[in-house]
Each structure stands twice: as structure tokens, then as C-alpha cells.
Amino acid sequence: MPIRKITPTSDLGFKMVLASPDHIGVTIAFIRDFFGLEVTPGQIHIADPYDIHAVHIALTDGGDEAMATFRQTIRDVTIEADLHHLIVEMQLRTDSKFIQRAVDYLAGKFSHEFLAARAHNRAVRPVWAVNIMGGTLFPDDDVPFRSFTLRDTITGAPLLPELIRLAFFELAKRPLNPILEAWWHFFLTGKARPGDPDYIHEAAGIIEKANHNPEETKMATLLEREQWQLQDQLEDARAEGRAEERAAGERRIAESRHNSMKAALASGIPIQQVANIFDVPTKMVQQIADGD
Numbered sequence: 001m002p003i004r005k006i007t008p009t010s011d012l013g014f015k016m017v018l019a020s021p022d023h024i025g026v027t028i029a030f031i032r033d034f035f036g037l038e039v040t041p042g043q044i045h046i047a048d049p050y051d052i053h054a055v056h057i058a059l060t061d062g063g064d065e066a067m068a069t070f071r072q073t074i075r076d077v078t079i080e081a082d083l084h085h086l087i088v089e090m091q092l093r094t095d096s097k098f099i100q101r102a103v104d105y106l107a108g109k110f111s112h113e114f115l116a117a118r119a120h121n122r123a124v125r126p127v128w129a130v131n132i133m134g135g136t137l138f139p140d141d142d143v144p145f146r147s148f149t150l151r152d153t154i155t156g157a158p159l160l161p162e163l164i165r166l167a168f169f170e171l172a173k174r175p176l177n178p179i180l181e182a183w184w185h186f187f188l189t190g191k192a193r194p195g196d197p198d199y200i201h202e203a204a205g206i207i208e209k210a211n212h213n214p215e216e217t218k219m220a221t222l223l224e225r226e227q228w229q230l231q232d233q234l235e236d237a238r239a240e241g242r243a244e245e246r247a248a249g250e251r252r253i254a255e256s257r258h259n260s261m262k263a264a265l266a267s268g269i270p271i272q273q274v275a276n277i278f279d280v281p282t283k284m285v286q287q288i289a290d291g292d
Contacts, residue, residue: 014090029199047078092134128165144173
């Protein structure tokens with residue numbers, strides 16, 4: 001396989017640009033431009049920040065468990081702000097069920113935030129997400145950026161506090177807003193133009209430097225190969241409709257639910273309350289608490 005060029009829309013490039021502690025100004029600018037929030041470096045924490053050494057371990061000798069964790073963290077950027085939980089994802093491939101998956105993912109993140117808030121006796125923070133899309137989700141117009149939240153069906157007024165927000169930025173559509181257009185051009189080309197904001201020039205510099213770093217281009221190549229192998233496996237499973245694949249998926253869902261209930265119990269939430277939250281029998285939660 002030829003050496004992979006790192007771009008802002010590749011998983012590695014995306015993570016470099018928006019999850020690098022050394023370039024926190026780019027992250028802050030993105031938060032302001034896409035989430036409408038003004039934050040300072042001291043008010044945010046990047047979960048699973050970009051680390052070339054962690055990438056190397058996962059792709060070369062980390063084993064199946066490390067690889068599974070890596071897959072979960074490389075494809076999104078999670079930012080813990082003082083008052084918000086923010087998620088950014090890059091999605092070049094879309095299908096008819098993508099919006100449902102995006103809603104499910106946001107709901108899962110909000111569920112974790114809700115449990116954490118209960119466990120620590122604090123207010124629930126809003127959970128907002130932006131999906132940067134390579135394809136077109138809304139083909140009926142040329143609007144590139146859409147943001148959905150809970151609103152009054154009569155007046156259109158948002159329900160406050162705005163606890164959930166799900167946004168989509170379609171790279172197939174050129175924005176009229178000059179700030180979003182600068183980001184759009186950067187994501188498509190990896191470059192900054194004269195007159196673009198300083199943080200876009202900084203982001204372009206990150207990509208240019210990475211493509212001159214042999215270790216990072218090697219990791220990008222290995223990552224692409226691993227992703228194509230995974231994609232082939234998924235497509236084979238869908239095409240054949242294998243019962244064991246569906247069963248495995250159901251087991252993963254059940255395991256995730258079990259682990260969430262276990263984590264809730266470990267954080268001090270009472271058994272009956274956990275049962276109410278997850279809408280399961282109290283006996284099931286009691287068995288998890290007893291270690292069965």
C-alpha cells in the first residue's frame with residue numbers, strides 16, 4: 001500500500017487538528033465557530049488527546065483490546081468543558097441509517113452524563129455533538145450546517161436548558177458564512193488561504209508538518225489498512241446476513257448495558273434507582289451488584 005497522505009478528513013489528521021494539547025487554540029476556535037461557546041484553555045479538557053505514541057502501540061502491538069479502544073477514540077473528539085460535554089465526529093461515509101446512529105450515539109453519551117451527574121450530585125451538563133460529513137444527508141437544499149435541538153412545535157422556541165444538540169456540517173455544500181467557509185476549505189484541502197483566520201493557518205500547519213513526519217505518515221498508512229480490513233468484514237457480514245454476526249451484535253449491546261449498570265452501581269447510585277433508570281427488574285440489578 002502506498003504511503004498515506006494525512007488530510008484533515010482522515011481519522012489521524014482530524015484528531016491531530018482538534019485534539020492536540022499543543023494546539024488548543026484551534027480547538028477553542030472550533031468550539032466557538034460550531035458550538036457558539038466562548039471558552040478558555042483552563043475551562044476545557046480533551047478526552048483521549050492525540051498522541052502519536054499511543055497510535056503506534058495500538059496499530060502495531062496493542063492487541064485486540066487496545067485496538068478496540070483505539071477505534072472508539074480515534075474517530076471522535078470529546079471535550080469536557082466546565083458547563084458542556086462536546087463531541088465532534090468526522091464521517092466520510094454515510095448511509096440511510098446514519099442519522100439514527102448519530103441520535104443513538106448522542107443518547108448514549110447523554111445517558112453517561114446523566115449517570116455521572118447523579119453520582120456526583122451535580123447538575124446535568126448539556127451534551128452537544130457536531131458531525132462533519134463527507135456525504136450529503138439533506139439533498140433538498142444547499143444549507144451546509146444544521147443544528148437540531150428540542151423546540152416548541154408551535155413557537156419554535158428552544159426548551160431551556162438546551163441539554164442536547166445534534167449538528168451536521170456537510171462538506172458537499174459550500175457555506176456562505178465566511179468563517180464556516182474557511183473551515184470548509186481547510187477540511188477539503190488541508191490548506192489555508194491569505195485572509196483566513198490565524199487558527200486556520202495553524203491547523204494547516206499541523207497537517208503540513210505531519211506529512212513531513214515519517215512516523216506519522218507510516219501510522220496513517222497502517223490505520224487506513226486496518227480500516228479497510230474492518231470495512232470489508234462489516235460489508236461481508238451485512239451481505240451474508242450471518243446469524244452469528246447478529247447474535248454477536250446483540251451480545252455487545254447487552255454487555256454494554258450491563259457495564260453501564262455496573263458503573264452506575266459503582267458510583268453509588270442505589271439499586272432501585274438504577275433499575276428505574278434502565279427500566280429493568282430490580283432483581284437483575286441486584287444480581288449485578290452481587291457479582292453474579
